[in-house]
Amino acid sequence: MNKAFEKIALIEGMIAAALVSEEGKLLGWCANSVISPDNLCFIAENCRAVLSANRAEQRPAETGVVAFGNRTLVFREGPAGVFIAYLDSPTNDAVLAWLFDQVNPLLEAEGM
Amino acid sequence: MLQHALIISSRREYAQSMRQVLLTLGNAQTWIDIELDPLRAMQVAGQQYQLIMIDALLDGMDGLQLLLLIKQHAPATKYIVVSDMADEITRAMAYQNGADFFLERPTTPEAFALALEGMKRLFKSNRVEQAPREEGPATVVSISDIVQMRCLSGDSVLLMVRSQFQSGDIFIFRGEVFHAQYPGKSGEAAFRDMLGWDGGHVRIKVVKLTHIPPRTIEVPYRQLLQPVETKEVEKTETRPVDGGLFVIPEEAPSATSSLSVVKEAPPREDDAPVFFPDPRKLSGGETPLPRVNSHWMVNLSGDLLEGSQVSEPDRCAFITTFIYRKMADVAVALEVDYFDHMTLLGPHLQQVLVADNMGVRHAVFDTAWTTEERRVQYVKWCREQSF
Numbered sequence: 467m468n469k470a471f472e473k474i475a476l477i478e479g480m481i482a483a484a485l486v487s488e489e490g491k492l493l494g495w496c497a498n499s500v501i502s503p504d505n506l507c508f509i510a511e512n513c514r515a516v517l518s519a520n521r522a523e524q525r526p527a528e529t530g531v532v533a534f535g536n537r538t539l540v541f542r543e544g545p546a547g548v549f550i551a552y553l554d555s556p557t558n559d560a561v562l563a564w565l566f567d568q569v570n571p572l573l574e575a576e577g578m
Numbered sequence: 579m580l581q582h583a584l585i586i587s588s589r590r591e592y593a594q595s596m597r598q599v600l601l602t603l604g605n606a607q608t609w610i611d612i613e614l615d616p617l618r619a620m621q622v623a624g625q626q627y628q629l630i631m632i633d634a635l636l637d638g639m640d641g642l643q644l645l646l647l648i649k650q651h652a653p654a655t656k657y658i659v660v661s662d663m664a665d666e667i668t669r670a671m672a673y674q675n676g677a678d679f680f681l682e683r684p685t686t687p688e689a690f691a692l693a694l695e696g697m698k699r700l701f702k703s704n705r706v707e708q709a710p711r712e713e714g715p716a717t718v719v720s721i722s723d724i725v726q727m728r729c730l731s732g733d734s735v736l737l738m739v740r741s742q743f744q745s746g747d748i749f750i751f752r753g754e755v756f757h758a759q760y761p762g763k764s765g766e767a768a769f770r771d772m773l774g775w776d777g778g779h780v781r782i783k784v785v786k787l788t789h790i791p792p793r794t795i796e797v798p799y800r801q802l803l804q805p806v807e808t809k810e811v812e813k814t815e816t817r818p819v820d821g822g823l824f825v826i827p828e829e830a831p832s833a834t835s836s837l838s839v840v841k842e843a844p845p846r847e848d849d850a851p852v853f854f855p856d857p858r859k860l861s862g863g864e865t866p867l868p869r870v871n872s873h874w875m876v877n878l879s880g881d882l883l884e885g886s887q888v889s890e891p892d893r894c895a896f897i898t899t900f901i902y903r904k905m906a907d908v909a910v911a912l913e914v915d916y917f918d919h920m921t922l923l924g925p926h927l928q929q930v931l932v933a934d935n936m937g938v939r940h941a942v943f944d945t946a947w948t949t950e951e952r953r954v955q956y957v958k959w960c961r962e963q964s965f
Contacts, residue, residue, distance in 0.1 A: 488752075505911045512904045515732045518753050520922060520929070522730055522800060523897050525942065527924035532905055534914040552912065559950045 486510035621878030634661035741775035
C-alpha cells in the first residue's frame, strides 16, 4: 500500500492523500506537507459522515469535491474505504478524471 | 462534564491548542467548534454551547463587545475571556460584559496547566448548579429525534432510554440501529415499543460504544422511524365526524413549514421555478439560475431562509448545516478558511453547496441532465446573490 502512496505523492499538485478503512484504520497515506496521519484520518471520517448522511437522505453520492480557495479536497468512497486527496489547485471534471485515472490503477495494484 | 464548546479566536494555531485543552475537560463525545471569523461566530453562538471561549481582541472586532452581543442570545452559556493583556481594566470590562472567567493567555505548559485547573473549577461549580435541573423535565427528549441525529452523524453509541415505567437500551453502530432491548423483549419489536414510550418523549443517557453490538435489527433506521411518524399523523390529524373523516390539524405549522413549498420534483422546461421570496425582490446579478431539481439557503444558525421545490424544509436545513459543520471541522484540520463551494457527485443526483460568511446555498441537480457548466453557473449565480 505504501508503494502506491509513494507514487500518489508524485502526482502533480498533490499535497496529501490517504485511504481510510470503514473501521477508521489508515490503510495508506502520503503528505507533501505537515498534515499529520491523524488529521488525515479525521478528515476522512468527516467525509465519510457527509456521504453517509446523504445516503440516509436518499441522495447517495460517492465523490465529493470541496474548494478551499485555490486548494481542493477530493474524496471518494470505495469498497476499501474513503480515499481523500488534497490538491494544490482548483479542479473541474477533467481534473477529477485525470486524478482518478492515475490513482485507481495504483490502488488496484495493491488490491484496493 | 464539558459536552459542547466554541472557541472564538483569530489565531488558528492557538485555537487548536486550546481545543486540545478543552477536550481534556470532556469525554469522547465532547465537541469543540472553532470560529475564526467574528461575524460567523455571532451567527453560530446562538446554538446551545455550554462554554464559549473568546479572545478579547479579534481581527476586525473587539472581543469584549462581541461577548456582550452573544451573551444576550445565549445567557446560560459560560464565557471565558482570553486576553494578552491582564490589566485590571480589561479584566473588569470582561466581567462587566458577562465573562465568567478571565484568563491571561497562557504561553507556557505550566500556565496552560494552571488555566486548565481554573476551567475545571468553573465546570465543577457549574455542575453543582445544574445537578437538580438534570432530574427535571428539561432532560426529556424526543427519542426519534435522538435516534435520527445519532444515525445521521454515523455515531456508534448506546442510548440508555428511561420512561416513567420502563427502561431499555438502543445500540446504534456506525449510524444504523443494530439492536434494542428492554426486559421481556428485544430486536425490532422492542425498538418500536420504545418509540412509543411516554408518547415518544423520554430521558436518554448516551454512552459511547466500545464494541460491535450483536445485530438483531436489519432494517434501515429511516424505515424504522417511518411507521411511527405515520401513526402519529393518523392519530392526530384524522377524526371521525358523522361517519366521515375530516383532517384537523392539531398543531400550528412550524415556521419553516409555513413557507410556500412544493414537493421535490424534476423541473419542467415550461414552468418557471417556484421560488420564495419573490425573485424580483432579490438583488440578483446577470447570471440566470440554472435548471435545478431543488435549491435552498440556510443561515449559519441552520434556519432555512428561502428555497425552491423543497419537499422537507426541516430536513433540507438540517443536512445543509450538518455538511457545513463537518466541512468546517475539515477546514480547521487543514488550516484553511472555510470552503467556498462543494460538489457531491452521485449516480442519480449531484449537489452543490456554496458558502459565504452569512450562510450556505444548496442545490440538487439530476445527474442525467446536469453538466459541469450548470454547476459552475449555479456557483456564479450564488455569488451574485446577496446573502
